[in-house]
Amino acid sequence: MSLLGRDLAIDLGAAGTRIYAKGRGIVLDEPSVVLRDRRTGKVVGFGADAVTGAIGADGVDGADGVDGADGVDGETYWPISDGLPQDGELARRMIRHFLRKVHRHPFPRPRLVMAVPDEFTPIERVALRDAGFEAEARGILLVKHAIAAALGAGLPVRDGSGHMVVDIGRDATRVAVLSCGAVVAAGTVRGGGNAVTRAVARLVEDEHGLLADEREAEAAKLRATREPTGNVLIRGRDAGTGEERAVALPAARVREAAVQPVEHIVRAAEHTMERCPPELTADLGERGMVLVGGGALLPGLRRRLQEGLSMPVRRAERPTDSVALGLGRCVEDLGLIAKLRRR
Known part of the structure; x- marks a missing residue:
């Protein structure tokens, strides 16, 4: 070295x-993520260690006030x-x-x-x-x-053609059109993967009167991603009685909760293309867009975007690692x- x-x-x-x-x-x-001791304010973990320390023996997030695995009253940031x-x-x-x-x-x-x-x-x-x-x-x-995302996805960013990259992250979705190694137009939609998580929580509350926290809704979303058929179990507190219970939702129904956030992405992509020269817009109609980020893994997302934008949509080979x-x-x-x- x-x-x-x-x-x-x-x-x-x-x-x-x-x-x-x-x-x-x-x-x-x-x-x-960073884990802090709620009592002392001291940082007690970073990254994977923070996640491990924030999960108690009963699987409850320490951020909710339950002591973590090492006896830390943890709060995650x-x-x-x-x-x-x-x-x-x-x-x-x-x-x-x-x-x-x-x-x-x-x-x-x-x-x-x-x-x-x-x-x-x-x-x-x-x-x-x-x-x-x-x-x-x-x-x-x-x-x-x-x-960076385009380079990681294998796009020829330095040529004169137009390329669109959509990065669906945790708290935002970024849309950009590139040509000749430069960003020609870009836009951001607040609420990326988290918007889908919140949509799942709203679905459970509206249809079953169950208040699911963000961690539980996120877990249900991930299970629906990994298991596209069958049911997904989600736990929460009954809005009327306060008792904890669980309901089984079809995985397809969980994915349907993502429809509204996807519509926001479609509109952002349309607005971004409107700011591009006509020749680049024509390129995009041919080449389409590339999806990167953790949200790109959501089943059915590519098809919904393709239908909404009438252009080819593909997912990068390693979407979470592209940047x-x-x-x-x-x-x-x-x-x-x-x-x-x-x-």
């Missing part, structure tokens, strides 16, 4: 953080939103923890390649760079999020960043 430290790429997602090391690929994939630090202190400490976990050397400081939102402000750019530097990086190189892999391509060839900036 160089005395100056290994080059790394870090994809800061609202749901998860992935780190790519030059010559090694993705070496870390953990939730972007998600310090990243839309690719940017929302809680600067917790984000810095979490990033530093992940970097030390990967780097394993106390003195060399890594150079980082990070993704910045496609439509960022100077303040947001400074906040992202500060988080990296305060986490002990020696240098920060920023790449637009859509460019990290794209940033990794930049780590392997730092000259690529300069080439993209000149376009």
